[in-house]
Amino acid sequence: MSAIATELSAAELTKGAGLPKWLAPLLIIAIAYIVVPLTGGSYLFEAILLPFLVLSLAGVGLNILTGYAGQVSLGSAAFMAAGAFAAYNFNLRVEGLPLVASIIISGLVAAAIGIVFGLPSLRLRGFYLAVSTLAAQFFVQWALTKFSWFSNDSASGVIDAPKLSIAGLEFDGAVGRYLFALTVVVVLTFLAHRLVSSQTGRNFIAIRDNETAARIIGIPVLRTKLLAFAISSFIIGVAGVIWAFAYLRTVEPAGFDLDRSFQILFIIIIGGLASIRGAFLGAALIVVFPLALSRLGNFLLGDVFDSGVLDMSQRIVLGALIILFLILEPDGLVALWDRVRRRLLLAWQSS
């Protein structure tokens, strides 16, 4: 449902503007690669851009499963954790395995776990499926805490991530890690974009919109659902690797709790279901919003606005925001964005 207004307006927009569709993304990527590293400070990279990139990627992954294929999942953080720990262990235990290889393998591990926990989707739908994906969340977190082998028997369970280097090229410092994360996100987002506009992507949408009809016209429903789980988990797993290796620089199960799963779900709901751009807009809001709120609170209330108050007000405002979005703009920020752009475009054309 949510896709309708979004896709339609996107089509109209590009028609109206007369610009090729790939121009805007290309421009953004160029700015992200050239302008941002030259101008940004380390706070921008460490506190804003790195979590934004990772959460965007996780949002893209979940959007494939939930937005396009219509299978609600509350296990995203588990797949992130699976990816992060798999990458850590492959990196640790396999001598001379290139970083790129261990990232891809860890994505495949997450995909395999995604398929296993996607099996209930063959029988369960909607709310019941969401609850069953909680099993992934709790099981993975339990397994990672219970078996210290995963964290190389470290006493605290918190382990340092290895250095990022590809073919002798070191990605050190905030800017280096930012460029590393950016590259992974750009590549996977591009592939995800190709996927959702392919026959497989259309099969996802068909199953979401009418499963019985999809089965009758011969779309392999079971296989397509599991494929959606696998691809989504792969992307989310890689996001987990970036989260641990490039953003936090440590690997620990605690960061991948249920809150994180909800956060990613909120990102795609606020950003816009069944939209790649939506994941980025939603992640931007989720990352920037707490920082903006704390600045604003400090500015208005001074010392009264301590971390406790911040945390509380953050939850209240975010909760209210989600409810507002669900009621007023179920198609998310993407729809809002497109409407504003269309207005501006019309105003510009008529003047």
Added chain:
Amino acid sequence: MPISSHAFGAIEASAYAPEIHAQGLPASKPQALEGKPEQPVAEGAAPLLSLEGIGLAFGGVVALADVDLSVAPGEIRAIIGPNGAGKSSLINVISGVYRADRGRVHLNGARYAQVPTQQLARLGVARTFQNLALFKGLNVLDNVASGIAYRTRSNFAGQILGIGRSRREQADQRGRADQILEFLQLTGVRDRLAGTLPYGLQKRVELARALVAEPRLLLLDEPMAGMTATEKNEMAAYIRAARDRFATTVVLIEHDVGVVMGLSDRIAVLDYGRKIADGAPDEIRNDQRVIDAYLGVASDNEDGAGI
């Protein structure tokens, strides 16, 4: 992921090559499978579809009781009856959405207790739904093209990378979809999202999605429900044209007896899950039981004397 593609590889390896069904020739005799009992011959040709003693109950409610039906290749076969007579249940049994409690479905010479829904398209059967079942998030072209998505051989990785085969498949499927859109005069709404179309057009898009596979057997569940008289006549013309062009056998459910009489070759009448009449439109029109159950008569006692 290779895991998932191979795990269900069995589905792909169907005994029914899509090419065979793409022809949809009414003249071609259904291939006899081993161990298949001999069919009763209806009107000279072996029936494409025949139902044998179908019984279906939901809890205590009997939806279908001992229904026999045979459909000859190339005919337009209507099933009519009052609300709740079991018409939709019958279509759902034929398409495997329901499993009949009793009886068998013979299709293309094979005999089923439950028709394998996932294989339906490969068996050369397509259907539409009583309530619209389009994919709202896809445009009209992609909705129609999805009707032959089951023939896709390329996997998702090839599609992402855009290798030759996936490109050719997509171009081929969209080309076929475009032909059907033109045939049903839907080209004007080709790029609209299906969910944004008016009801009558959505019904026609659903017909297009079913037709694009060039099925041998087309099941239409109330294709004209909720339409105006003009739209109904248009739809009837499209159904007839589809039969003539693609040599498709049509089984349809409809309420509007007038349209059905003009459109169908043979009509079966259901009442309370039982078949009470079966024959050419003229026979049905004059069948006393049908008149009593469904068509109705002018009352003998028009003045209401004695009431």
